[in-house]
Amino acid sequence: MKFQLVATMAAGLEAVTARELKDMGYQTRTENGRVYFEGDERDIVRTNVWLRTADRVRIVLAEFKALSFEDVFSNVKAIPWADYMPLDAEFPVAGRAVRSKLHSEPDVQSVTKKAIVESMSETYHRHSRLPESGPKYPLEISIHNDNALMLLDTTGDSLFKRGYRVAKGPAPLKENFAAALVMLTNWRDYKPFYDPTTGSGTIAIEAALIGRNMAPGIRRSFAFEGFDFMPKNLLDDVRAEARSQEKDVDLDILAGDINQDMIEIAKVNAQEAGVLHSIEFKQLALQDFRTDKENGVIVANPPYGQRMDNIDDARKIEADMGKLYRTIPTWSKYILSGDLEFERYYGQRATKRRKLYNGALQTDLFQYWGRRPKK
Structure with a gap:
């Protein structure tokens, strides 16, 4: 039909x-x-x-x-x-x-x-x-x-409920929103990827699922399973087909957070999603990141608004990001913030600014595109 x-x-x-x-x-x-x-x-x-x-x-x-x-x-x-x-x-x-x-x-x-x-x-x-x-x-x-x-x-529980997030921290991103952040970047599976404020790991996990071509809904149930007009074997067939299309590739994904407790939570979630071995989780202060790699992608959801009571602390993080990330000009940076003055504190006007809604909260995705590395 x-x-x-x-x-x-x-x-x-x-x-x-x-x-x-x-x-x-x-x-x-x-x-x-x-x-x-x-x-x-x-x-x-x-x-x-x-x-x-x-x-x-x-x-x-x-x-x-x-x-x-x-x-x-x-x-x-x-x-x-x-x-x-x-x-x-x-x-x-x-x-x-x-x-x-x-x-x-x-x-x-x-x-x-x-x-x-x-x-x-x-x-x-x-x-x-x-x-x-x-x-x-x-x-x-x-x-x-x-x-x-x-x-x-036909869905039932919203598609953001993948089924892998068994633990979470304060104000986590929905899984489908995190996937969209990754898909709005220029990242490909052969490029380095870094999530500096990983929290419960959602952005890095979604990147790994994308990089390995793993279907996000393969582990969950759906409303259509109870519909009389839906053939009963279809979901098993589509799941089997999806598993056959997964890629066994080495990904260079780093997920950092200053809080070791959050790193442990993120590891549990990555294990549930089947991508723990594809992500390096590391207790790492944002300011301590160093790399000699080129042409990487940073996707960050730094604490702001509901996740941080003190706006001065949030803006110090923005300033620290700007100072550090300008030292890696070939990297592209995509930073989600509800601060309308983000660019001022980051210290650089974004290449592109995209309005998004994280639930009812209006946020902007500030995009800073990296320059091509010299050959």
């Missing part, structure tokens, strides 16, 4: 997720926070297993104008629900309404649920309440500017 699918992601990462999908062979259409593509059951499994930067993969069951609750009811009821859900399906309905005439999300949810119940009851000739005792089918109706999407979530 062919489906209209949509991958969702954090604001600012649409182009990264679209590039992932295009590299996988899909034609895409991008909107704010969404990338649309088409696929069958295997594509649902494949994208859930392989997408590094998305949050979810959903099936678009219907799209329609929603100017009234009658519009919602009639269009939702017209969906052939029995093609997707059995009689005993549990189908929680989430609702979102932004800049639309129908602004009451509880009412939108209620009308949607009522339409589904009526449709299912008629199809299955059921006159009593639907049992909802079977597998879960997470639904969402999303209305934006009076345009409604009826969506079925």
